[in-house]
Amino acid sequence: MTTPDDRQLAEFRDYLLRYALYRLRDEAAAEEAVQDTLLAAIQAKSGFAAQSSIKTWLTGILKHKIIDAQRKLCRDPFQLDDKLDEEGELSDFDSLFDKTGHWGSDGPRTWANPEAALEQQDFWRVYEECAQRLPKRTALVFAMRESLGHEIEEICQNLDITATNCSVLLYRARMSLRLCLEKNWFGRED
């Protein structure tokens, strides 16, 4: 049985960074989580079971570091750029609806063949730009739900927010991303 050497561990740095960045949506926090992971891995090489790949092992450590980082991010007062109202009332999107609460002239259009977009690199670039525009906490909760597949209870517990807060943030993310993709990708005239 061989244990990985430090050089081998470092080879996975880029992969781990992409992995963390996608989940945390914050470069500094992702860097830190990866550094902590590599440090923990170097200190605990004996914990590596050769039957799992180095990558799987590192990713396992990173997952724990990411949860710590998510908590930290969510509690950082400087990250609280998105306001949360306990009642869950949302006025941000009122302009999209008319007085009776129905879609105005700018209602969703039917997207032609969205599946095909997944094959196009340009689409992913546009999606990334749209995702970058989300407030940090909204982006974090959305990534936890949709990328990591966490249940709401888990997210609430990890981030110490209420289920209502959580559902408001998810709604906001879906509304914003949908609108952004429609404006910048699916609504294009070409």
Next chain:
Amino acid sequence: MNCKEATRYISESMDRPLSTGERLRLRLHMFICHYCSDFSRQAAFLRKVNQQKSKPKP
């Protein structure tokens, strides 16, 4: 149910099971509202985008 409420329920239905009453009212609304039907498909598409995006890359 208006569209603003329907979009909230559509979003929530992706995260928790709706009650029977909520589900029925939402279905009735979507039956007559093509905007909200599109919204629902697009929210599901966003989930697909994220699932595909988070697949481990080599």
